Amino acid sequence: MTRLAIGPASQSLGKSLAERLRLEAASVLFKEFPDGETYVKLTEVSPGDDLIVVQSLSPPQARNLMVLLQIASAARDIGVRRISVVAPYLAYSRQDKMFLPGEAVSARLVAKVLESCGVQRVYVVEPHSAESLSFFRIPAVPVSPVDDIVKFLGDRTGSVIVAPDEKRVPDARELASKLSCDYGWVEKTRDRDTGEVRSKIGSVPHGKKTAVIFDDIISSGSTIVKAAELLRSIGFEEIEAGCVHGLFVQRAEEKLAAAGVRSIFASDTIEGKMTRYSVAGSIAKSIEKDGP
Ligand code: R5P
Numbered sequence: 001m002t003r004l005a006i007g008p009a010s011q012s013l014g015k016s017l018a019e020r021l022r023l024e025a026a027s028v029l030f031k032e033f034p035d036g037e038t039y040v041k042l043t044e045v046s047p048g049d050d051l052i053v054v055q056s057l058s059p060p061q062a063r064n065l066m067v068l069l070q071i072a073s074a075a076r077d078i079g080v081r082r083i084s085v086v087a088p089y090l091a092y093s094r095q096d097k098m099f100l101p102g103e104a105v106s107a108r109l110v111a112k113v114l115e116s117c118g119v120q121r122v123y124v125v126e127p128h129s130a131e132s133l134s135f136f137r138i139p140a141v142p143v144s145p146v147d148d149i150v151k152f153l154g155d156r157t158g159s160v161i162v163a164p165d166e167k168r169v170p171d172a173r174e175l176a177s178k179l180s181c182d183y184g185w186v187e188k189t190r191d192r193d194t195g196e197v198r199s200k201i202g203s204v205p206h207g208k209k210t211a212v213i214f215d216d217i218i219s220s221g222s223t224i225v226k227a228a229e230l231l232r233s234i235g236f237e238e239i240e241a242g243c244v245h246g247l248f249v250q251r252a253e254e255k256l257a258a259a260g261v262r263s264i265f266a267s268d269t270i271e272g273k274m275t276r277y278s279v280a281g282s283i284a285k286s287i288e289k290d291g292p
Contacts, residue, residue: 003045005071007055009064013088013268014054016280021287024156026051028071038063040070042288047079052287056269057091057110059247065091067109069117076118084121085114086283089245093132094217099192112137123286125269125279126216126244143286145244145267145279146171149214150178152265152277153242158180159210160236162190164227166202168215175214182208186227199226201234210238218243218266221252228259238262246274 003026006014029041055068092106125143133140155180163172165188176183184204211231224241239261246266265276
């Protein structure tokens with residue numbers, strides 16, 4: 001029998017996924033000790049079962065990673081046959097190489113600890129880069145949420161989808177093609193030491209009123225703020241900003257509003273106050289394709 005264990009960081013997405021895949025949920029008892037240590041007890045799972053664990057590595061990342069490891073390790077001790085993990089947001093992916101000497105390659109570390117707990121397959125929604133998944137020796141399946149985003153955005157024939165840096169141009173192109181609208185991009189550089197963002201217009205079609213800036217992650221909001229300011233300076237009247245993984249730290253929402261961003265949307269890979277659409281459909285399709 002295949003069961004679904006829903007971790008504390010993905011309660012809403014986990015329930016949607018259980019419904020779509022018609023899977024019984026295993027019980028995950030989660031507690032926190034007064035000193036902050038986490039405790040997990042997994043029941044309603046039997047030796048020989050297959051288990052899919054859904055737990056985002058949203059903030060607090062290290063704690064949510066620990067809880068995921070605790071669930072996987074408990075499953076292994078019970079004698080689960082196959083442990084698959086859905087990490088809707090895989091934290092630490094941005095550190096997928098040693099950009100400066102002496103830096104820890106955190107993405108590799110996360111892959112290794114998950115494998116060491118007996119995880120045999122991992123699904124990651126919109127991984128930050130191919131490199132971040134290349135550290136896994138087990139199958140690591142990237143899940144594209146594009147169909148869920150298209151469904152959420154609806155009719156956008158009058159808008160331009162804008163990538164806030166060159167790396168995201170393929171995403172903007174794909175979204176625009178599925179929405180039958182134009183796309184463009186902003187060029188961005190980030191100072192590796194200070195984190196300061198510098199942007200300039202790359203290529204953006206003129207004559208449209210609305211720009212939808214779409215990024216994989218919105219964290220401090222700096223990337224979107226720079227792009228929004230540039231787009232306003234070339235005549236866009238309405239700016240919307242969206243992402244898959246909405247971290248929204250350091251008062252990002254306020255900064256975006258001050259830069260003239262009219263609406264913000266993020267998915268439930270990180271369940272938060274900007275969550276406006278679910279990626280459960282895309283994850284379910286991916287799992288059904290592989291067989292749980
Ligand atoms: C970076 O390469 C990512 O694609 C995002 O653009 C970045 O993580 C966004 O961060 P922030 O909101 O802090 O500018």
